[in-house]
Amino acid sequence: MVTSLPPRERPPGTETAPHAPHPADGGGGETGDPGRRGWLPWALPAVLLVALFFALPFALNARFAFSAWTGFRSEITWNGLDNFRMLVEQDLLTNAVTVTVLYAILCMAIQNTVSLSLALALQRTDRVNTVFRSVFFLPTLVSPLAAGYIWRGILDPAGPVNSFLGIDWAWLGEPATALLTVAFVDAWKWSGLITLVYIAGLNSVPRELIESATVDGAGPWTRFARVRFPLLAPAITFNVAVTLVGALSAYDVIAATTGGGPGDHTRALNIVMRQQWGQGFFGSASALSLTVTLLVIATAVPLVWWLRRREVTG
Amino acid sequence: MRASKRLLGAAACAALTLTAAGCGGAAEPGGTDGGKVTLTLWHNTADPAPLVEMYKRFERESGHTIELVPIPSDGFEDSTQTKWATGERPDILEYHATVSNLLALNPSENLRDLSGEAYVARSGDLYSSAGATGGKVYAAITGFPQVFGLYYNKKVLADAGVKPPGTFDELSAACRALSAKGVTPVFESGGSIWPVQILPLLYVSASNEANAYGKAIAGHTASLADPGSPFVAGLSSYRKLQDDGCFNKDITTATFENSMKALVTGKAAMVAQHSDMLPAMLAAAGGDQRKVDDTVGFTGLSSTKAVVTYAPGPIGTFYLPKTGDAGREQAALDFVRFMTGPAYADYVKSAKTFPVLQGVDGPQDVSPVLQDVKKAYDNGAVIAFNSDIPGMAGLAPLMSELIAGQKDPQKAATQLQGQVEQAAKAAGLPGW
Numbered sequence: 001m002v003t004s005l006p007p008r009e010r011p012p013g014t015e016t017a018p019h020a021p022h023p024a025d026g027g028g029g030e031t032g033d034p035g036r037r038g039w040l041p042w043a044l045p046a047v048l049l050v051a052l053f054f055a056l057p058f059a060l061n062a063r064f065a066f067s068a069w070t071g072f073r074s075e076i077t078w079n080g081l082d083n084f085r086m087l088v089e090q091d092l093l094t095n096a097v098t099v100t101v102l103y104a105i106l107c108m109a110i111q112n113t114v115s116l117s118l119a120l121a122l123q124r125t126d127r128v129n130t131v132f133r134s135v136f137f138l139p140t141l142v143s144p145l146a147a148g149y150i151w152r153g154i155l156d157p158a159g160p161v162n163s164f165l166g167i168d169w170a171w172l173g174e175p176a177t178a179l180l181t182v183a184f185v186d187a188w189k190w191s192g193l194i195t196l197v198y199i200a201g202l203n204s205v206p207r208e209l210i211e212s213a214t215v216d217g218a219g220p221w222t223r224f225a226r227v228r229f230p231l232l233a234p235a236i237t238f239n240v241a242v243t244l245v246g247a248l249s250a251y252d253v254i255a256a257t258t259g260g261g262p263g264d265h266t267r268a269l270n271i272v273m274r275q276q277w278g279q280g281f282f283g284s285a286s287a288l289s290l291t292v293t294l295l296v297i298a299t300a301v302p303l304v305w306w307l308r309r310r311e312v313t314g
Numbered sequence: 315m316r317a318s319k320r321l322l323g324a325a326a327c328a329a330l331t332l333t334a335a336g337c338g339g340a341a342e343p344g345g346t347d348g349g350k351v352t353l354t355l356w357h358n359t360a361d362p363a364p365l366v367e368m369y370k371r372f373e374r375e376s377g378h379t380i381e382l383v384p385i386p387s388d389g390f391e392d393s394t395q396t397k398w399a400t401g402e403r404p405d406i407l408e409y410h411a412t413v414s415n416l417l418a419l420n421p422s423e424n425l426r427d428l429s430g431e432a433y434v435a436r437s438g439d440l441y442s443s444a445g446a447t448g449g450k451v452y453a454a455i456t457g458f459p460q461v462f463g464l465y466y467n468k469k470v471l472a473d474a475g476v477k478p479p480g481t482f483d484e485l486s487a488a489c490r491a492l493s494a495k496g497v498t499p500v501f502e503s504g505g506s507i508w509p510v511q512i513l514p515l516l517y518v519s520a521s522n523e524a525n526a527y528g529k530a531i532a533g534h535t536a537s538l539a540d541p542g543s544p545f546v547a548g549l550s551s552y553r554k555l556q557d558d559g560c561f562n563k564d565i566t567t568a569t570f571e572n573s574m575k576a577l578v579t580g581k582a583a584m585v586a587q588h589s590d591m592l593p594a595m596l597a598a599a600g601g602d603q604r605k606v607d608d609t610v611g612f613t614g615l616s617s618t619k620a621v622v623t624y625a626p627g628p629i630g631t632f633y634l635p636k637t638g639d640a641g642r643e644q645a646a647l648d649f650v651r652f653m654t655g656p657a658y659a660d661y662v663k664s665a666k667t668f669p670v671l672q673g674v675d676g677p678q679d680v681s682p683v684l685q686d687v688k689k690a691y692d693n694g695a696v697i698a699f700n701s702d703i704p705g706m707a708g709l710a711p712l713m714s715e716l717i718a719g720q721k722d723p724q725k726a727a728t729q730l731q732g733q734v735e736q737a738a739k740a741a742g743l744p745g746w
Contacts, residue, residue, distance in 0.1 A: 071395060071418040072704065072741035090732050152505075157564045173505070173566030175718060259507050260711065262566040263718025267711075278392030279707045280418035281736065282399050 058293060064286035071280030083287035091264075092272050097291065099179065100248055100268040104299075106183035107247035112239055115191045119198030120224070133199070137192035144189060148256020151185045155257075172258050175265045182266055186253045190246070194239050201235025202228060237307035245300045249292055269295070351645045352379040353405040356394065358628055360387035361408070362593075364665035365630055372652050378645045380406075390628065391415065391707065403635040405646040411444040411453050411626035413702040417741045419633070425452045426634040426643070433654035436671045443525055443697050444626040454650045456658065457630030458668040460588040461687050461695065462512055462623040464615045465595070468608075470497055470583045478613040479584075480620025482517055482551050489560035492583050500555065501573040501582035502717075504566045509573065510713040512586040513555070517548035519623045519696040520616035528699040531734065534745035539728040544699075547617065549716060549723035556717065565717060574598035578609055586615070589687045590627060603681060612686040614693075622690040625698040630667075705737030706730070 068079040087093035118136060122129045139147060155161055155171040162168060171181045205228050213223045251270035254260065260267035260275075273288035355369065369380050383404060385393050394409060398419065409415065419425060428434065429451040434441060437455070445453025464485075466478050471488070474495045479485040489499040503509040521527045521544035530536035538545045555561065562568055562582060574591065575598040576582035592606075599605045614622035632653065634646045653661070654671060662669045666677040668688055680688070700706040708730055715721040721729070738746040 068740070070737070070740040071399065071420060072737065073420055074423050086732075086736060090729055152567075157567060168563075170564055170567050173564060259505075261504060261507070261714045261718070263715040263720040264711070265718065274392060275708075275711060277399070278389070278395055279705065279733070279737070280395055281740075 061286065062290055062293075064283060065290035067283045067286070069283035069286065071282065076283075079283070083284040087272075087284055087287060093288070093291070095264050096267055096269045096272045096288070097295070099264070099266060100250070100270075100292070100295065103179055103183055103250060103254075103266070103268055104244050104247035106180060107186050107250070108240060108244040110183055110187040111191050111194050111243045112236075114187055115194035115239065116198050118191065118195040119202055122195065123199055123202045125203075133192075133196065136195055139189050139191075140193045142189065144252035145256045147189045148185060148253045151188070152257050155181060173262050175262055178258055178262055178265050182254055182257050183247075185257060186247065186250065189253065190243070194243065197235050197239055198232070201232045205231045233307070233311040237304065237311060240307060241300060241304050244303065245296050248296050248299060349641070350377045350379070351642050352381055353642060353645055353649065354381045354383055355406040355408065356383045356385050356397070356404040357408045358387050358390055359384045360390075361629060362665055364661060367664070368653065368657065368661050371657065372649055376645070376648060376652070378648075380649075403637055405635070405637060405642050406649055407633040407635055408628060408631060409633055410628045411455050411631040412698075412700075413444065413447050414700065414704045414706055416445065416447055416452060416633075417704045417737075417743075421447060421450070421452045421633075424635055426636055426647075428452060428454060428634065428650065431650065431654070433650075433671060436654075436673060438672060440626075440670060443701065445631065452633055454632045454654055455626055455630070455670055456632070456653050456661065457627055458589075458670055459624040459691075459695075460590050460627040461691050462516060462586070462588045462625065462698065463687070463690060464516075464584050464586055464613050465577055465591075465683075466584045466611050466613065467577055467580050467582070468611050470580050474583070476583075478611060480613060480615060482555075482615070482617050485584075485615065486555065486558065486560070488583070489555065489558055493559060497580075498562045498576065498582040499560045500562075500584045500586070501568070501576045502561045502565045502586075503568045503570040503573045504714060504717055505564075505568050505572070506570045507714060508710045509570050509587065510565075510717060511709045512588070514545070514548035514552050514709075514713070515698050515700060516586060516615050516623055517551055517617045518544045518699045519621055520544075520618045522696050522699040525697050525699065525702065528697070528702050531699070532703045532738070532743065532745075534738065534743075538731040538734065539724065541724070543727070544617070545730075546723050546727045549726055551617070552713075553716060553723055566714075570594065571598065578606065580609075588625075588627075589684065590629065592681070592684060595683075607682045610683050612683055612690060614690050614695075616696075622687075622693075622695045623698050624691060624695045625701050703734055703738075704741050704743070705734040708733040 064076070065083060066078060066080055067076050068082065069076040084093065122133050122136075142150075152172060153159055157168055157170045157173070161171070169177070171177050209227055209231075210223060213227050218226065249270060250268050251274070254266050254268055254271055255274070258266045260271040269288050269292045273285045273292070276282075276285040276288060357366075357369075366382075369382065372378070373380055385397075385408075391410070394407075395418065403424070407419075409419070427450045429446075429449075431451075431454070433454060434451050440455060441451045441453070444459075445451060445455050464479070470492070471478060474488075474491050474497065476488045476491050477484075479488045485500070492499040500513075502513075518527060527536070527544055531538060536543065540546070556565075562576070564572075570587070570591070571594060573582070573585045573587070574595045577585045578595060578599045589612075595610065596603060596606055599609070614620040616623070630653075632650055634643070634650065637643060637646075658669070658671055659674050661667075662674055662677055666680055666684075668676055700709065712721065712726045712730055716723065716726050735746065
């Protein structure tokens with residue numbers, strides 16, 4: 001799960017919706033030119049970290065995707081698109097991209113739906129809700145591999161879930177349910193975190209707006225659909241981007257639950273990458289890694305741009 | 315490319331020094347202390363206690379220190395390859411003895427030639443099919459090969475009036491009889507991925523006397539995908555067994571631990587596995603050796619005759635990577651000489667393993683199942699045909715697709731042949 005954000009991303013909850021100035025920002029709204037001055041020193045640490053740990057390794061490693069690099073010989077030679085061609089010929093690349101994208105969409109949809117519902121239920125800060133928030137946050141602290149192994153046991157055909165339901169179904173072993181089930185496990189693991197972000201977002205909606213809407217006769221659903229949801233845009237931007245991009249680079253939960261099976265139904269890009277690496281095919285493994293990176297960039301940049309634009313116009 | 319790798323390493327190192335003690339230099343193993351050195355040994359976490367005890371004994375007797383770097387047995391090849399690819403080299407590497415795995419280490423560049431060592435001459439023809447390539451011996455094999463065959467529950471077979479099958483036709487017949495009794499005939503462990511390749515490998519062994527088929531594939535005089543080839547026939551037979559309902563219903567999720575338990579408890583009649591699984595079987599029986607002895611038998615199996623298949627394993631197989639440090643290289647060589655020298659007899663005795671060096675007595679008090687394994691091995695075992703072929707690691711994931719019905723045998727064989735070609739060309743094998 002990738003939890004890093006583009007450096008320009010502000011923490012949700014501290015965001016200010018353009019049409020609804022937050023009381024805490026002194027009504028500065030979008031006209032705050034003074035806020036934009038002197039940003040460089042603040043951005044520099046993040047820029048340096050991204051440059052050193054992302055841009056530089058990326059630039060240095062990208063070329064290996066186009067190289068004949070294996071454990072079988074010392075020379076690393078340029079081979080153009082051979083790695084990609086070979087991965088396509090062996091039925092590996094196309095399926096892996098499809099599985100990865102499908103998995104990311106499922107993860108994003110499940111996590112955001114579940115988390116937003118939980119956030120609405122747990123928004124008010126009181127003792128009971130605090131306990132529940134902590135409980136739902138606990139899985140975030142569990143190692144993804146451990147979470148995977150635990151759920152593998154729980155979802156075993158002879159495991160407690162089937163015993164409870166009184167059915168005999170291999171949740172992780174049937175093509176129809178394997179990917180969805182793994183996405184559910186990923187959602188279980190991360191929904192607590194996403195919920196907290198939504199709670200922060202909901203609590204940043206000015207109370208007077210809700211009260212005004214109530215006075216104007218808006219019911220709970222209208223208040224949510226017309227007032228709170230539009231003002232949640234910054235939190236949605238964060239959560240959708242994080243869940244989608246994180247799931248695109250999925251490895252750990254899949255490795256621990258299905259290992260890519262049944263067949264190749266959950267064989268995401270990073271699973272194939274690991275298999276290629278284990279066989280000593282480092283060039284083709286690098287090609288798969290590059291594919292993941294490009295997929296993340298190609299998804300994240302337009303997505304964040306669109307969602308941010310929606311924040312402004314929404 | 316090499317320059318960029320160094321640059322990347324330096325960059326990563328520079329970054330890491332922000333939080334850690336630093337790279338190279340001080341943290342590097344192998345500092346000398348009055349001629350005594352520290353040797354790094356990448357070892358499999360499945361090393362049995364008697365083997366680990368031998369490492370400690372070497373330390374006591376030589377004065378050198380061994381720094382054990384554990385490589386998890388789950389994902390052992392991946393993890394070793396990952397560390398290896400970074401350019402990191404241990405003084406001693408415990409790894410597979412099969413030529414296919416050896417080739418992926420680029421031995422002529424990276425490993426020391428041990429052909430002249432005394433143990434090679436005492437190992438019979440072991441190194442004609444393992445631990446050696448290009449006429450040079452690189453491995454020091456101390457462990458008995460993994461012997462693959464069919465474990466069976468004696469009582470379950472007897473109750474169904476079935477004799478232990480030695481051929482796939484007999485296996486099919488046994489399957490029908492056992493299914494009629496409501497027993498799972500063969501327990502397969504697709505959840506662990508690798509075990510499901512064992513049955514097809516066993517099938518091919520009847521065609522692999524003197525490793526003839528393996529050599530033909532490795533030498534590119536035959537293709538895995540040749541219509542009607544032993545490999546395609548093996549996959550087809552596997553598929554037929556599956557279609558006939560011979561396997562457990564949870565084949566896609568079951569692990570090899572599940573298979574051992576199912577066998578010992580009689581829920582399943584047979585499991586295709588290797589001899590190093592006996593400790594797992596003992597664990598499945600709650601540590602009750604007598605129960606294992608009374609319950610479990612072992613037989614060879616192939617397409618047409620009851621022959622066992624063997625493959626040299628990673629446990630107790632050592633390589634000496636070139637490190638360029640004369641003191642440590644000498645100490646590492648001393649380690650190999652220690653393991654294959656007078657101490658070897660003690661290891662065989664304490665580990666209750668069978669010796670691979672001549673002139674060393676076998677262990678006492680070996681369990682009846684292991685005796686069955688040894689007897690079957692001595693009656694003429696055939697090396698697994700994939701032992702010398704690079705690129706065959708792709709078989710296990712393909713079997714997963716075959717089981718899921720996504721690939722037919724011919725298509726799976728064609729795809730695997732592509733992977734073999736990729737690896738063989740990279741390894742520069744003659745004929746490719």
